[in-house]
Amino acid sequence: MINPIPLYQKMYQEMGPQHWWPADSKMEIVIGAILVQNTNWNNVDMALTNLRDETGLNVKQILNLSVEQLQSLIQSSGFYVNKSKSLRAVLSWFDEHHCNFSQMVDTYGDQLRETMLKLPGVGEETADSLLVYVFDQPAFIADKYARTLFTYLGFRNLKNYHKLQQRIVLPKMFTYQDAQEFHGLIDEFGKKYLKDRQQFNDSFLVDFDKSSLNTRARSISDQN
Known part of the structure; x- marks a missing residue:
């Protein structure tokens, strides 16, 4: 199982808040x-x-x-x-x-x-x-960018949405605002760095410690 919080923290630290979704309502x-x-x-x-x-x-x-x-x-x-x-x-x-x-x-x-x-x-x-x-509920959106990112980080067998989504474990403290930010961070990162492996190798996540995703989440309350 994957605890994505250290990755979220790293991306938030490097990229800042995204307030992501191009819609007015x-x-x-x-x-x-x-x-x-x-x-x-x-x-x-x-x-x-x-x-x-x-x-x-x-x-x-x-x-x-x-x-x-x-x-x-x-x-x-x-x-x-x-x-x-x-x-x-x-x-x-x-x-x-x-x-x-x-x-x-x-x-x-x-x-x-x-x-x-x-x-x-x-x-x-x-x-x-x-x-x-829309419903303000926490969930992980395992879209194509997310699957590519976790694959480049070294996780295997993530060929479809369900396979990654089922492996993600979100802590109780993970809010819908965190879920919105995480999705925005991954998609904006994807546009810049996930076209191919070389792009990813040029990103700030190339040396990210995959093992940290299997550890207990640290508090993220300071990021909201």
Whole structure:
């Protein structure tokens, strides 16, 4: 099992706080998390701009769009037929709960993640992203950058999301704010240093002690 806190501490020390997610509201995060699958953020940004201009990102207004209208507005994000179906299903779920995020946490409790995974087009990465950025719950987002980073640090058999996510053990003191920062740090680090092994070798983590990830976490309260 992997205790990632020493890595988080090192990255935070070197890079500082990221306050990461390009969105102005939690509902924009929800929509973006669906649209960003299998594409880059520039394409998502165009789709979000179209939706914002047409609906103000109002859930009910989006749900009132025709299938053809919605597909046209999000076409730039790619796979727009499937994404329109997923977006409708996910937004309908939120609409049923009046987009009351804290109440949804209370309603579903420990089953919140599993409930989201049953929604069309919601996989583990999307579910964990929503847990962290929308529902304010601590979770580790084991995206491609994270899997590459831990592989370069010397961990094996991390070929898919589930394999890394299941090996990460977060301490009780790890908050959703920590989870947001950690994800932001990893993704910003990834853009600079995880294109290939040579880039990583030029980074401040090249000599990071992997064994520290198997030790008991130190306090991180001073980083928040």
